[in-house]
Amino acid sequence: MLDHVFISVSDTERSIAFYTEALAPLGITHIHDFDGKDGPAGHPDLKGFGSNGRIYFWLREGRADASSAHVGFVARSEAEVNAFYDAAMAAGAADNGKPGTRLYYDPRYYAANVFDPDGYSLEAVYKSWQHAR
Secondary structure, eight states: OOOOEEEEESOHHHHHHHHHHHHGGGTOEEEEEEOGGGSSTTOOOEEEEEETTEEEEEEEESOOOGGGOEEEEEOSSHHHHHHHHHHHHHTTOEESSOSEEOTTTOTTEEEEEEEOTTOOEEEEEEEGGGSOO
């Protein structure tokens, strides 16, 4: 399990607005801002998103290198995957794979893929076998 991911974004305010809308259907919200001056020398300001009392997805201002990251977010149902896709597209994402089964991974792997405003590859995925029934 991952604890956290940082990605650099070219426009922090634009990215906060995008992720606030795109991640809402997954129950992921903008929770906390970390002021870099409170950390060690050179620590960046961070904008943190998470759920259930955990912050695990962080934005930092900088040079975006979209080819360097792919982030997959857990969805709790196929309906959440669909809602993520719709919200992300409405917030300005570009399509990178409409919601559906990804048979090349597993017949129970249901996902949607988009590119954020900086071109990062994002996925919402529901893996039914990983959820308690």
